[in-house]
Amino acid sequence: MTAQNELRLLxxxxxxxxxxxxxxxxxxxxxxxxxDNIEAVQLGTAAELLERAFEELDDQGTNPEDxxxxxxxxxxxxxxxxxxxxxxxxLLAASEMQGN
Numbered sequence: 001m002t003a004q005n006e007l008r009l010l011x012x013x014x015x016x017x018x019x020x021x022x023x024x025x026x027x028x029x030x031x032x033x034x035x036d037n038i039e040a041v042q043l044g045t046a047a048e049l050l051e052r053a054f055e056e057l058d059d060q061g062t063n064p065e066d067x068x069x070x071x072x073x074x075x076x077x078x079x080x081x082x083x084x085x086x087x088x089x090x091l092l093a094a095s096e097m098q099g100n
Contacts, residue, residue, distance in 0.1 A: 006094040009087035011038045011080065019083075039084045046077040 007021040014020045022031050049070070056062045056070055 007090075008032070008035065009083065009090055010035050011042055011083055011087065035087075039087070042077070042080040042084060046081045049074055049077050 007023050010020040010022055012020060022035065024032060026032065053070055053074060056066065
């Protein structure tokens, strides 16, 4: 198994919003690939929402309810992207530590 500082932060939350971690010696294992795929979907969704936000903010006819819904979706996407960035930062740091 991996050392404590090599746990992978997964791209989803557990009960009560607590973080989930993966401990494995196989970065190409089923759970690692699942996490990679979910991260890719989350990043793609964030990119699509960002594009939609530019469009809706430029449209003077966008109603306030649509903007509130968009803000809520963007908030969720930002949470996901931050989790992905944190996870990848941990993985990079662990990889650099192994290289030394």
